[in-house]
Amino acid sequence: MRTRLEFRGERSETAPLAWGQRSIWLAMCRTMPSDHYFNFGRVVTIAPHPQRVVLEALAALVARHESLRTRLREADGDVHQAVERSGVLEVEVVECPAADLRRTAEDMLERLAAPVFDYHAEWPVRIGLVTCDGDVRSVVIVFCHLAADGHGADVAVRDLRLLLRRGALPGPPPRQPLDLAREQSSPAGLRVSSSALAFWEREYRRIAPSMFGAPAGPPRRPRFWRAAMTSPAMGTAVQVISGRYRVSQTTVLLAGAAAMVGEVTGHRTCAMLPVVNNRFHVRDREVVTPLAQDGLFVLDLTDETFESLLRSAWASSLRAYKHTRFDPLELRRVVDAVSAERGETVHPYCCFNDQRLVEPPRIVAAEHDEAAVRASLDETRVTWPVKLDQLNCRFCLHVTDEPAGLGISLTADTAYLPPEAMEGYLRGLERLLLAAAYREVRLAELPRLVGTASA
Structure with missing residues (x-):
């Protein structure tokens, strides 16, 4: 079965890709049509929680991290990152006996990670819930590599656990990809890039x-x-x-x-x-x-x-x-x-x-x-x-x-x-x-x- 995850964040904005986003996007383009190679995920095993509570925590997670509600958009002859303020994610829900929890979650991870993401139309995360006796016991999250790297995925998992435990996260949200893009296009950012490129040019010769x-x-x-x-x-x-x-x-x-x-x-x-x-x-x-x-x-x-x-x-x-x-x-x-x-x-x-x-x-x-x-x-x-x-x-x-x-x-x-x-x-x-x-x-x-x- 499926359920709806409705989320709402703070802003909606379009900007050029940050350097890390651009790097992985170029790699994906060179790998197409086998770019599902870059999909990856996490199985988050949790104490039993009602489905409503888990969906609320996931909605707060997507609101906190703008990359999880970012899609690609064509602009000025190039691809840009387009952050959406709100939206709906379709979440798969599977019930299983407690003895089958691990296998069911791993099967779900493999299934959700297999298809290529539609980078312009699809949200960059796929989420599944595995329930036992009606309560959620595992959250399966598959990331498009445009949304996160391995460390970023682990930050998201940590934040999800904290949201389930505390109901909220203290302090302001972290920096976002939009902020990185602005910094990298500044004079200071361009100087950093220029210095690195001079090194690459010397070594490539x-x-x-x-x-x-x-x-x-x-x-x-x-x-x-x-x-x-x-x-x-x-x-x-x-x-x-x-x-x-x-x-x-x-x-x-x-x-x-x-x-x-x-x-x-x-x-x-x-x-x-x-x-x-x-x-x-x-x-x-x-x-x-x-x-x-x-x-x-x-x-x-x-x-x-x-x-x-x-x-x-x-x-x-x-x-x-x-x-x-x-x-x-x-x-x-x-x-x-x-x-x-x-x-x-x-x-x-x-x-x-x-x-x-x-x-x-x-x-x-x-x-x-x-x-x-x-x-x-x-x-x-x-x-x-x-x-x-x-x-x-x-x-x-x-x-x-x-x-x-x-x-x-x-x-x-x-x-x-x-x-x-x-x-x-x-x-x-x-x-x-x-x-x-x-x-x-x-x-x-x-x-x-x-x-x-x-x-």
């Missing part, structure tokens, strides 16, 4: 045109496959390395991933595009919108040991994070100009996205027996959960926390990295990081250590 420039063979059908590895051993190894060298786990994974790309492709300089959440300022931490943009991580693979490469990666990651606020349309013009200057398209087509919001605490090697960690390699699993006809990249590495261990998934163009090479890359990365956790690894060892085949 020295990197290889692409990390995966030559096809390895005919593509599979569908063309883009995802290999998903769950590895308790790699999770422990990353924590050990992070603790020993006092760098983030993301830096450890970036260094290992770049070293492996160099081993697979033969490049001595690796360029990767890490997704950076851009929530460094306290005022941006509560914004529900896609704030994340690509960084440009360029690492020369000339160090002799993994330890020294890790220190270089730390410095390179800081440079990348510093230059992640920019106008994506201006970046496109910069890249087009550099490509014309070099006589070929310049684009790394090599992405990295650490989707974990909180890192586990750092540990040191003494806290784990190497033999026991190596024995846990038997628990490593590789699956192939996704196959797509279209994607806007050739190599996309994602990091997640999974119940059974660290999750590393690689979505790749099978013309450039066939399925067997994708699995070889993931298993090679696991072996590299496990070795580096317990001894000095010389990068000259990589061919023997990981046994990867060239792309």
